[in-house]
Amino acid sequence: xxxxxxxxxxxxxxxxxxxxxxxxxxxxxxxxxxxxxxxxxxxxxxxxxxxxxxxxxxxxxxxxxxxxxxxxxxxxxxxxxxxxxxxxxxxxxxxxxxxxxxxxxxxxxxxxxxxxxxxxxxxxxxxxxxxxxxxxxxxxxxxxxxxxxxxxxxxxxxxxxxxxxxxxxxxxxxxxxxxxxxxxxxxxxxxxxxxxxxxxxxxxxxxxxxxxxxxxxxxxxxxxxxxxxxxxxxxxxxxxxxxxxxxxxxxxxxxxxxxxxxxxxxxxxxxxxxxxxxxxxxxxxxxxxxxxxxxxxxxxxxxxxxxxxxxxxxxxxxxxxxxxxxxxxxxxxxxxxxxxxxxxxxxxxxxxxxxxxxxxxxxxxxxxxxxxxxxxxxxxxxxxxxxxxxxxxxxxxxxxxxxxxxxxxxxxxxxxxxxxxxxxxxxxxxxxxxxxxxxxxxxxxxxxxxxxxxxxxxxxxxxxxxxxxxxxxxxxxxxxxxxxxxxxxxxxxxxxxxxxxxxxxxxxxxxxxxxxxxxxxxxxxxxxxxxxxxxxxxxxxxxxxxxxxxxxxxxxxxxxxxxxxxxxxxxxxxxxxxxxxxxxxxxxxxxxxxxxxxxxxxxxxxxxxxxxxxxxxxxxxxxxxxxxxxxxxxxxxxxxxxxxxxxxxxxxxxxxxxxxxxxxxxxxxxxxxxxxxxxxxxxxxxxxxxxxxxxxxxxxxxxxxxxxxxxxxxxxxxxxxxxxxxxxxxxxxxxxxxxxxxxxxxxxxxxxxxxxxxxxxxxxxxxxxxxxxxxxxxxxxxxxxxxxxxxxxxxxxxxxxxxxxxxxxxxxxxxxxxxxxxxxxxxxxxxxxxxxxxxxxxxxxxxxxxxxxxxxxxxxxxxxxxxxxxxxxxxxxxxxxxxxxxxxxxxxxxxxxxx
Numbered sequence: 033x034x035x036x037x038x039x040x041x042x043x044x045x046x047x048x049x050x051x052x053x054x055x056x057x058x059x060x061x062x063x064x065x066x067x068x069x070x071x072x073x074x075x076x077x078x079x080x081x082x083x084x085x086x087x088x089x090x091x092x093x094x095x096x097x098x099x100x101x102x103x104x105x106x107x108x109x110x111x112x113x114x115x116x117x118x119x120x121x122x123x124x125x126x127x128x129x130x131x132x133x134x135x136x137x138x139x140x141x142x143x144x145x146x147x148x149x150x151x152x153x154x155x156x157x158x159x160x161x162x163x164x165x166x167x168x169x170x171x172x173x174x175x176x177x178x179x180x181x182x183x184x185x186x187x188x189x190x191x192x193x194x195x196x197x198x199x200x201x202x203x204x205x206x207x208x209x210x211x212x213x214x215x216x217x218x219x220x221x222x223x224x225x226x227x228x229x230x231x232x233x234x235x236x237x238x239x240x241x242x243x244x245x246x247x248x249x250x251x252x253x254x255x256x257x258x259x260x261x262x263x264x265x266x267x268x269x270x271x272x273x274x275x276x277x278x279x280x281x282x283x284x285x286x287x288x289x290x291x292x293x294x295x296x297x298x299x300x301x302x303x304x305x306x307x308x309x310x311x312x313x314x315x316x317x318x319x320x321x322x323x324x325x326x327x328x329x330x331x332x333x334x335x336x337x338x339x340x341x342x343x344x345x346x347x348x349x350x351x352x353x354x355x356x357x358x359x360x361x362x363x364x365x366x367x368x369x370x371x372x373x374x375x376x377x378x379x380x381x382x383x384x385x386x387x388x389x390x391x392x393x394x395x396x397x398x399x400x401x402x403x404x405x406x407x408x409x410x411x412x413x414x415x416x417x418x419x420x421x422x423x424x425x426x427x428x429x430x431x432x433x434x435x436x437x438x439x440x441x442x443x444x445x446x447x448x449x450x451x452x453x454x455x456x457x458x459x460x461x462x463x464x465x466x467x468x469x470x471x472x473x474x475x476x477x478x479x480x481x482x483x484x485x486x487x488x489x490x491x492x493x494x495x496x497x498x499x500x501x502x503x504x505x506x507x508x509x510x511x512x513x514x515x516x517x518x519x520x521x522x523x524x525x526x527x528x529x530x531x532x533x534x535x536x537x538x539x540x541x542x543x544x545x546x547x548x549x550x551x552x553x554x555x556x557x558x559x560x561x562x563x564x565x566x567x568x569x570x571x572x573x574x575x576x577x578x579x580x581x582x583x584x585x586x587x588x589x590x591x592x593x594x595x596x597x598x599x600x601x602x603x604x605x606x607x608x609x610x611x612x613x614x615x616x617x618x619x620x621x622x623x624x625x626x627x628x629x630x631x632x633x634x635x636x637x638x639x640x641x642x643x644x645x646x647x648x649x650x651x652x653x654x655x656x657x658x659x660x661x662x663x664x665x666x667x668x669x670x671x672x673x674x675x676x677x678x679x680x681x682x683x684x685x686x687x688x689x690x691x692x693x694x695x696x697x698x699x700x701x702x703x704x705x706x707x708x709x710x711x712x713x714x715x716x717x718x719x720x721x722x723x724x725x726x727x728x729x730x731x732x733x734x735x736x737x738x739x740x741x742x743x744x745x746x747x748x749x750x751x752x753x754x755x756x757x758x759x760x761x762x763x764x765x766x767x768x769x770x771x772x773x774x775x776x777x778x779x780x781x782x783x784x785x786x787x788x789x790x791x792x793x794x795x796x797x798x799x800x801x802x803x804x805x806x807x808x809x810x811x812x813x814x815x816x817x818x819x820x821x822x823x824x825x826x827x828x829x830x831x832x833x834x835x836x837x838x839x840x841x842x843x844x845x846x847x848x849x850x851x852x853x854x855x856x857x858x859x860x861x862x863x864x865x866x867x868x869x870x871x872x873x874x875x876x877x878x879x880x881x882x883x884x885x886x887x888x889x890x891x892x893x894x895x896x897x898x899x900x901x902x903x904x905x906x907x908x909x910x911x912x913x914x915x916x917x918x919x920x921x922x923x924x925x926x927x928x929x930x931x
Contacts, residue, residue, distance in 0.1 A: 072263035078279040079251025084263040090869040093161040093259025098431040101247035103150040103225030112227015126177030138788035141862025151360040161260040172273040182237040203300040211467040251279040258423035301474035305646035310469040315363035324444035325452035331404035336586040347634030373473040373645030395454040403590035410593035416541035418870035477751040523709040530697025535709040544705035546604040547875035551698040553732040555668040564673030573598035575631040608706035619719035640675040650749035661743035661920040695725040755925035763816040773897035774909035780856035783807030801828040829928035847903035
């Protein structure tokens with residue numbers, strides 16, 4: 033299943049690149065329900081641990097059920113079993129078919145998915161809180177009644193094998209696999225949870241049922257529910273649905289016995305624009321006493337003022353960073369730098385060693401340790417700004433770290449000392465106890481072993497029906513469609529210098545988030561021969577302000593545990609107590625950047641070298657091929673930033689571009705959080721008020737373009753075993769054309785609503801030609817595009833194309849069914865709360881609507897249109913705007929067998 037990366041969830045997903053965490057011992061059973069503030073906790077008689085947190089930011093809820101079994105617990109010779117079972121949990125259970133699950137998710141306007149780590153597997157939903165009862169029924173049915181039939185496994189195996197084939201086409205992932213096997217040889221961590229084609233070929237339903245029976249039990253699970261719900265009522269319902277599921281003893285977990293290993297270097301080529309050098313080390317697990325110190329150590333290395341980060345700031349490497357891919361009883365620490373195509377990886381390696389040797393000798397700087405601790409503790413407050421992040425913090429603490437609550441994790445961070453960090457640094461980041469990975473950019477590669485796509489015609493989903501009868505508990509809840517409750521009531525004002533200020537007070541946390549955007553278009557505003565000047569300028573904001581050099585500026589942010597970035601889009605996340613100081617630093621950086629000559633020379637060289645590699649990468653070539661086919665010759669959107677153009681730039685060019693394009697009258701600032709409109713206005717006027725615009729407003733909205741002609745092109749990617757296919761067409765449409773809403777609903781029917789859409793059912797379910805197929809719309813202020821996207825084996829591309837054209841013809845010729853129209857309406861209208869379900873989403877949405885000239889309740893305006901549209905209007909819109917005979921098709925990968 034697709035994966036999600038959410039901080040602070042350090043969870044590894046199918047690729048093996050996420051962060052994994054540690055389970056709480058299943059035998060720990062607090063028996064009484066306990067409530068604190070908005071948190072209600074209980075352990076049912078069968079051992080299921082439940083945490084319910086009331087969060088009223090948005091009328092939505094997230095559920096996360098985590099089973100404490102992942103790749104480590106899989107049977108010998110079957111390392112992908114946990115991943116395979118994760119897939120199968122979306123198929124039939126007693127009283128709930130896979131088709132019904134897909135149908136309900138769409139009707140709720142919700143999102144669901146899952147991920148498998150080395151130590152646990154999590155299934156999650158995000159949906160309007162009105163449908164919590166439906167979500168609880170779904171998870172109860174899957175916990176106690178997954179059927180796991182051989183027939184379903186034979187159908188699903190093709191899907192998972194194609195997913196594996198896609199992932200192992202990534203040389204970086206293959207290198208990580210090799211490093212993992214070296215660092216954790218002889219343990220359950222040696223083989224990634226993803227699995228492989230050979231292991232799936234010999235897996236059968238008996239293996240899956242055995243794993244399910246042993247590990248998917250209530251006493252080995254943690255259920256976290258966060259959102260706009262009544263905790264006590266929710267707990268009562270959880271007890272009703274889950275309380276009678278029997279507990280069972282789980283198998284004894286195998287100990288982790290580490291073996292000595294010899295340091296080694298793994299070298300591979302990559303199709304990416306840049307290469308990298310990575311040092312990989314064994315690290316302490318999340319359940320160990322050194323876990324918190326290890327996290328602080330990685331934060332120290334990532335600090336903008338650290339010696340590692342200064343390698344990039346000084347131009348020795350393109351980028352630098354560190355992180356830990358954690359397990360419950362171990363982990364893999366990664367310190368890495370990026371190097372350009374043709375760069376000196378050996379010198380980068382020496383520079384990294386120089387940094388780490390000096391740190392081991394002298395210890396971590398005390399002020400960076402203090403800054404790391406402040407940042408970690410501030411993150412706990414920021415997590416409250418999203419129900420998903422808050423739920424993930426609880427799941428992380430209980431299911432992976434083995435703690436009692438996120439607060440206990442905070443307490444661990446508070447206790448970390450400089451001596452603790454130095455001890456972990458010297459014990460784990462040893463040069464003779466690491467695996468080094470060197471990835472070198474090279475467009476000429478070869479397919480990895482076992483990467484061929486699956487054979488035959490597979491049918492991946494439970495049946496081929498789009499609209500199926502639902503269980504009574506879902507039918508009643510989903511039958512009536514009502515307008516959602518709109519929670520936003522922003523204050524919008526225009527300041528004297530032209531800034532548009534929007535303020536949305538929220539009391540969910542003691543933080544303030546600021547998001548600003550300057551309406552710019554480098555394609556239209558960069559002088560002739562200077563495309564790339566905007567990228568160079570954006571890279572220089574990191575170097576501080578006229579009054580604060582780089583170190584002083586970043587220290588000032590560290591002192592208040594704030595995160596800020598400047599440029600055409602700028603942002604600030606700060607504890608509300610330091611809102612004024614945060615705004616002062618943000619404005620100083622945005623309005624008075626230092627733009628030092630030395631930094632300009634460094635970034636000019638770095639960006640030019642990065643562009644040289646990017647322009648040879650397959651992904652870049654695919655994007656350029658698509659643009660050339662969609663836009664007429666000479667169009668501004670076809671301008672390319674080249675190494676030659678960048679190297680001809682002067683610092684004067686950069687300063688002139690800044691003076692012309694950074695204008696208050698083209699700027700929107702949104703402030704969301706623990707602040708009043710009056711306080712926000714006062715701060716913006718105080719620090720941004722002296723900013724003045726000169727000259728007339730520039731035109732940044734491109735002119736309309738004619739409809740494109742049909743075009744077909746193949747871009748080779750020697751590393752890929754499968755084809756990535758993008759089909760697109762310009763639309764004679766813009767944001768202010770009401771026909772967009774008919775296209776929205778039609779696109780949901782066609783391919784925009786997952787398994788509830790025609791393309792997914794036809795391409796994947798009925799014929800099995802691809803793991804997935806989707807369609808989408810990109811509606812802009814003057815230009816718009818319709819597209820279809822899928823990945824498939826080369827021999828099946830022509831077959832998928834045929835099905836796509838059949839479905840497009842049907843949308844143009846025949847009205848959609850009443851059931852399909854109902855599903856599309858339900859999906860669009862009920863998903864509205866999810867669009868503004870976090871502080872970050874609120875800020876970015878308000879800014880976008882404002883810049884686009886739309887009302888600040890745009891989703892509710894759209895909902896009104898959706899309710900009125902009929903099937904014939906959808907058909908007419910598709911016939912008017914979509915022209916299948918004009919589709920551009922770009923294929924990335926091996927040339928299809930037939931076209």
